[in-house]
Amino acid sequence: MQRSLNLVHTANSDQDFANADRATLLAKLDAVLPEGAWLHVKEDLLPYECDGLSAYRRVPLAVALPENEAQVVAVMRACYEAGVPVVARGAGTGLSGGAMPHEHGVVLSLAKLKRILRVDRNARTAVVQPGVRNLAISEAVTQYGLYYAPDPSSQIACSIGGNVAENSGGVHCLKYGLTLHNVLRVRVVLANSEIVEFGSDALDTAGLDLLALFIGSEGMLGVATEITVKLTPKPQAAQCILASFDDVRRAGDAVAAVIAAGIIPAGLEMMDQPAVRAVEPFVKAGYDINAAAILLCESDGTKEEVADEIARMKAVLEGNGATELRVSQSEAERMLFWAGRKAAFPAAGRVSPDYYCMDGTIPKRRLADMLIAITGMEKKYGLRCMNVFHAGDGNLHPLILYDANVPGELARTEAFGADILKLSVDFGGTITGEHGVGFEKIDAMCGQFVSDELTMFHGVKAAFDPRGLLNPGKAVPSLHRCAEFGRMHVHGGQTAFPEIERL
Amino acid sequence: MSSTTIDEFRRQIMLRTPLRIRGGGSKDFYGGAPGGRLESNLLDTRAHSGIVSYDPSELVVTVKAGTTLQELELVLAARRQFLPFEPPRFGDDLADATIGGAVAAGLSGPRRASAGALRDFVLGLRMMDGAGRELKFGGEVMKNVAGYDVSRLMAGSMGCLGVILDVSLKVLPVPMHEATIRLEVDQQRALEMLNRWGGEPLPISASCWVDGVMSIRLSGAEPAVRAAKLSLGGSPVDETDAQLFWTSLRDGKHTFFCANTAGATLWRLSTPSVTPPVISTDRTLVEWGGAQRWFHSDAEFDEVHALAKSISATATAFRTTAGRENVFAPLAPGVLKLHQALKHVFDPHGIFGHGRLNPEL
Structure with a gap:
């Protein structure tokens, strides 16, 4: 019987892989992977049914755990020949469901590719496999006075391969950049199992900047098997200011004032009162629980630089109405200031059975407007929200608190989140600053991009993966999906995506 | 409009x-x-x-x-x-x-x-x-x-x-403060110094080595620039001269770029910063902490691209009077x-x- 495989990636509709050749695939995986390096029994598959966004789960057909690049190639070839989707997975810490399995697909776990292949102290680079943990890179080079700068909050666990897929940031990226700015080269296995390299050990290469295109592509264009990262000299000194404000608008204005004063802080974080009150009881960071918002403002560099910058930051914050201001007097105190911020997510989990972390970015001048709008939404949806912001670059992480066991709360939470994302776009921002679109924000993409732009994204995807086998249904919505979504959300009588034929 | x-x-x-x-x-x-x-x-x-x-x-x-x-x-x-x-x-x-x-x-x-x-x-x-x-x-x-x-x-x-x-x-x-210093040093030594300094938290914002002289620009808070000046040594360059120098370098107006031997192509080599001085040519200009090297050559383009590739570098025929068919390095078949x-x-x-x-x- 002729199988009807829909093996062409187009912008219009999602592909259906229900008829993929499962038996052939399993036989091939068995042939190319050693025993124990692939899983297909249901209870073995369950640990892989979701990533860090546990609200969305699917059980895959199989999980492949290759141990080297040759095995990655073999798995990719087997899936390509069988027309089976591949969902690459690093440490599974992603927060947008980017590594959520496909029910007719294989999860390609890169967890066993965790070797640091080379460190060149003199050139300040390291060549690592994708499964290496973010923090493990810094640990391996600390003896040389170097570190890997991007520090997503999950850095203890998250893998560099996942960081590349998501273009991960962290609290220091205003000064030190995102993954994009700290990766020199990737070696990639394409959907058809061909190996290509983007970037190089030098700063520039010939041709289009496929390295930039690949970073943050959410496992849609290829699978990285080797990554060259840039290492940064560790700053000699760092100091942090903890500032309280009795009004969120003054806190937001102070953020803008620091930047306007010509200062690029190493970190500039904001927490609102609910966030402060959630973390302070168990971290005891010394946060002012009566403040409407607090700012953490960090300087790093040489001792001279830090002393100079801290003095200037202090003057700006005082001039902008800080009600209380403390400068860390020791490394222990600086770490304590940060401990509160870093405990925000666990604290949310402590004060509420469930929480949903959002990730919009907005222009900094709208920070206070957003906080005030969120307060309104709390009333509208009958849910609480605590806010931690990477204020220096306008990246928001509102944590909506809910209880999944209360009927209707998850749906209200999702609607709350969608409202925040919509407002982020309306404010001139974006629906995701660093967590990625994944599965979670796929519908929100319909609000940020018009169909011509989405069509271009699908074109880019098809250039790399014409059969649409890599992470299908993620990152970029089909036009049909947006048409369906638009039908549910008609604004002012305007149908979104009117040019798409409705089925 | x-x-x-x-x-x-x-x-x-x-x-x-x-x-x-x-x-x-x-x-x-x-x-x-x-x-x-x-x-x-x-x-x-x-x-x-x-x-x-x-x-x-x-x-x-x-x-x-x-x-x-x-x-x-x-x-x-x-x-x-x-x-x-x-x-x-x-x-x-x-x-x-x-x-x-x-x-x-x-x-x-x-x-x-x-x-x-x-x-x-x-x-x-x-x-x-x-x-x-x-x-x-x-x-x-x-x-x-x-x-x-x-x-x-x-x-x-x-x-x-x-x-x-x-x-x-x-x-x-704009950086609060900038200063440029100069040191007389050969290329090999200059590359060693640039790579060593690259691994230290120094406020170096630009570097150039040409004709036995290395220029280093420092940018940042005034005390940081002052401290770095002391630790790197060398002689200070007048502010106006420094400005002119870095601008001429940026815009390809430095005498190095203009002093073209008749017919030779000006090449830009993007290379790992630690690559030793490899190009057998009369003059090289080094920038970007060693990661960019300029030289003139009348060698065939393919030859220069092949040499660059052999040292994990990428060459570009930046200015040439020859045909401009392959000024950029050829792409690997899969990338093409x-x-x-x-x-x-x-x-x-x-x-x-x-x-x-x-x-x-």
Whole structure:
């Protein structure tokens, strides 16, 4: 019987892989992977049914755990020949469901590719496999006075391969950049199992900047098997200011004032009162629980630089109405200031059975407007929200608190989140600053991009993966999906995506 | 005004005849020879000019492609901000270069090794593709991972994918203080020093070695610059002289670039910073902490590309009087296939910038 495989990636509709050749695939995986390096029994598959966004789960057909690049190639070839989707997975810490399995697909776990292949102290680079943990890179080079700068909050666990897929940031990226700015080269296995390299050990290469295109592509264009990262000299000194404000608008204005004063802080974080009150009881960071918002403002560099910058930051914050201001007097105190911020997510989990972390970015001048709008939404949806912001670059992480066991709360939470994302776009921002679109924000993409732009994204995807086998249904919505979504959300009588034929 | 300009761009595109997208033309010398199969018509972006929005406390400026670098940099300077990648301005009239051309060429100046490349500062852009569609990618915020990073793909694409209409760039405050020092040292030693210093938390913002003299620019807080000056040694350079020196280096006006031995090609080598002095040539100019080397050579292009490849470097025939067929290093077959597929997606009728980035595109 002729199988009807829909093996062409187009912008219009999602592909259906229900008829993929499962038996052939399993036989091939068995042939190319050693025993124990692939899983297909249901209870073995369950640990892989979701990533860090546990609200969305699917059980895959199989999980492949290759141990080297040759095995990655073999798995990719087997899936390509069988027309089976591949969902690459690093440490599974992603927060947008980017590594959520496909029910007719294989999860390609890169967890066993965790070797640091080379460190060149003199050139300040390291060549690592994708499964290496973010923090493990810094640990391996600390003896040389170097570190890997991007520090997503999950850095203890998250893998560099996942960081590349998501273009991960962290609290220091205003000064030190995102993954994009700290990766020199990737070696990639394409959907058809061909190996290509983007970037190089030098700063520039010939041709289009496929390295930039690949970073943050959410496992849609290829699978990285080797990554060259840039290492940064560790700053000699760092100091942090903890500032309280009795009004969120003054806190937001102070953020803008620091930047306007010509200062690029190493970190500039904001927490609102609910966030402060959630973390302070168990971290005891010394946060002012009566403040409407607090700012953490960090300087790093040489001792001279830090002393100079801290003095200037202090003057700006005082001039902008800080009600209380403390400068860390020791490394222990600086770490304590940060401990509160870093405990925000666990604290949310402590004060509420469930929480949903959002990730919009907005222009900094709208920070206070957003906080005030969120307060309104709390009333509208009958849910609480605590806010931690990477204020220096306008990246928001509102944590909506809910209880999944209360009927209707998850749906209200999702609607709350969608409202925040919509407002982020309306404010001139974006629906995701660093967590990625994944599965979670796929519908929100319909609000940020018009169909011509989405069509271009699908074109880019098809250039790399014409059969649409890599992470299908993620990152970029089909036009049909947006048409369906638009039908549910008609604004002012305007149908979104009117040019798409409705089925 | 601008919407008619954009309509005019679209009208030209819809004719489906080959187009060469051009701003001030200051980089006509750079890249593959324009034209190729057919004589290309010019699509002149200069009428599409002006600052769209600029809020210094956001560290973002959005500017129309035809705006000159000079105009943009003046606007930023008035608020003590600047383009940290220091885009070069070539040509006889330094006022010619446009921001659209700078983004399309993707070239960065002396600060590149410490501050980052042009592409690192591209946050978003609006473009017109080969089907005449107006498209917006990225945005005006620092962190944005919605959709593929098409805006950064456009950086350095040499006008072969589409017309850049507006671009949003991250800008930074002008450093509080700058100072330049000079040391007399041979190339080998200079490279060792640059790589060692690169691993230390020093405020080095540019470096250049040529003819036995290494120049180092320090940028940052005054006490940090002062402390670094003390620890690096060398002799201080007068502020005005230093300014002229780094600008001449940025714009290819330094005597090294001009002193061309008749017929020889000026090569730019992007190399790992630790590569020892490899090029057997009379003179080399080293920049970017060792990661960029310039030299003149009359060797065959293929020969230079092969040599570069053998040391994990990439060579570009930057200025040449020879034919401009293979000025850029050849692409690996798999990478070339991706280029062709992407080219087809952005420019389905093959009208933009034929041959400028690659003979096959």
